[in-house]
Amino acid sequence: MASVPWFFSRKIGIDLGTANTLIYVKGRGIVLKEPSVVAIRKDTGRVLAVGTKAQQMTGRAPDYIALIRPMQDGVVSNFNITKVMLREFISRVCPVRSLFPLHAVVSVSLDVTEIEKRAVLEAARQAGAKAVYLVENSIAGAMGINLPIEENEANIIVDIGGGTSEAAVITLGGIVSKNCVRLGGEQFNSAIRHYIRKKYSFLVGERTAEEIKIKIGSALHTASKQQLEVRGTDLVRRMPGRLLLDSWEIADVLSELVASIVKSIKKTIEDTPAELINDIIVNGIIMTGGGALLKDLPQAIAKETKIAVSLAENPLDSVVLGTGKMLSSLDLLKNLA
Numbered sequence: 594m595a596s597v598p599w600f601f602s603r604k605i606g607i608d609l610g611t612a613n614t615l616i617y618v619k620g621r622g623i624v625l626k627e628p629s630v631v632a633i634r635k636d637t638g639r640v641l642a643v644g645t646k647a648q649q650m651t652g653r654a655p656d657y658i659a660l661i662r663p664m665q666d667g668v669v670s671n672f673n674i675t676k677v678m679l680r681e682f683i684s685r686v687c688p689v690r691s692l693f694p695l696h697a698v699v700s701v702s703l704d705v706t707e708i709e710k711r712a713v714l715e716a717a718r719q720a721g722a723k724a725v726y727l728v729e730n731s732i733a734g735a736m737g738i739n740l741p742i743e744e745n746e747a748n749i750i751v752d753i754g755g756g757t758s759e760a761a762v763i764t765l766g767g768i769v770s771k772n773c774v775r776l777g778g779e780q781f782n783s784a785i786r787h788y789i790r791k792k793y794s795f796l797v798g799e800r801t802a803e804e805i806k807i808k809i810g811s812a813l814h815t816a817s818k819q820q821l822e823v824r825g826t827d828l829v830r831r832m833p834g835r836l837l838l839d840s841w842e843i844a845d846v847l848s849e850l851v852a853s854i855v856k857s858i859k860k861t862i863e864d865t866p867a868e869l870i871n872d873i874i875v876n877g878i879i880m881t882g883g884g885a886l887l888k889d890l891p892q893a894i895a896k897e898t899k900i901a902v903s904l905a906e907n908p909l910d911s912v913v914l915g916t917g918k919m920l921s922s923l924d925l926l927k928n929l930a
């Protein structure tokens with residue numbers, strides 16, 4: 594297959610995430626970035642939309658439509674819908690019928706069980722992949738940002754996704770210590786919604802919670818308080834209303850989740866063999882994943898760990914870029930399908 598021109602290439606890398614699915618096609622680069630959401634009719638089970646179109650229905654869909662996020666906390670929670678979603682995404686970027694078998698490298702969370710791995714494997718296979726290779730998010734992310742992972746030098750990579758936060762120390766091509774907590778950007782949103790409901794008896798939708806997080810959310814108190822007015826439902830008056838929020842209260846809401854992430858990073862560092870700690874201090878912590886974009890999160894982690902923290906150039910793309918790099922050395926990976 595190595596000599597096949599790119600337009601016949603049937604080698605793809607997939608970052609099957611809780612929040613977003615990305616696909617890299619060999620020779621073409623990243624060709625798909627879509628939210629991991631499927632809209633179905635509740636009565637017939639018919640699929641109405643997959644990806645962005647389904648996402649746009651969030652909070653607006655009539656009762657007969659269910660919006661399903663088939664990946665939860667980094668693992669397959671609805672097998673059939675994951676398969677349908679993957680098949681749809683793959684068909685958008687590769688011809689469905691071809692003489693060339695489809696090879697797929699799929700990244701998975703660090704913390705998955707054998708059964709959870711099987712589910713990803715089987716979903717990819719049933720979605721059309723003839724050969725499937727699984728790779729851990731951290732290894733893919735590290736390759737995606739060009740860390741020298743094969744060398745005798747340790748690096749620590751922290752990926753904060755939609756449903757998982759993973760820290761891994763990598764050296765000589767392998768992971769020497771790791772920790773994963775099943776919380777990420779989606780739990781930040783839930784915490785914001787829950788707080789607003791409890792404190793103000795006010796209901797905001799999922800998209801509003803995401804907007805609050807992105808616009809005024811932060812892992813530390815910002816020097817000056819920022820404010821944001823949001824719309825939602827006043828549960829006391831049972832009427833639509835507006836609410837003014839400030840950045841400090843949102844930072845307080847997120848602080849417990851941020852502390853859990855910090856704790857898991859510290860644990861990973863503690864579990865690292867002493868001879869490698871110096872490399873980590875010198876190289877610093879590098880962050881990937883969309884959740885890493887939470888304002889001041891790198892600063893909060895640096896403050897607690899006393900290690901410098903930097904953000905990858907394109908945190909949302911790092912993992913899929915890494916799966917893409919692996920397409921050139923598939924013979925080194927184990928075909929699991």
Ligand SMILES: Nc1ncnc2c1ncn2[C@@H]1O[C@H](COP(=O)(O)OP(=O)(O)OP(=O)(O)O)[C@@H](O)[C@H]1O
Pocket residue numbers: 609610611612613614666667668753754755756757758777778779803806807881882883884885886887888908909
């Ligand atoms: N500017 C931002 N500020 C804060 N959070 C952000 C920002 N941009 C994206 N996010 C969050 O990043 C998360 C998605 O990141 P990513 O695509 O890396 O997750 P994923 O790979 O789908 O999830 P996982 O790896 O946990 O399975 C979402 O929760 C989203 O709200």
Ligand SMILES: [Mg+2]
Pocket residue numbers: 608610611730752754755882912
């Ligand atoms: Mg991810």
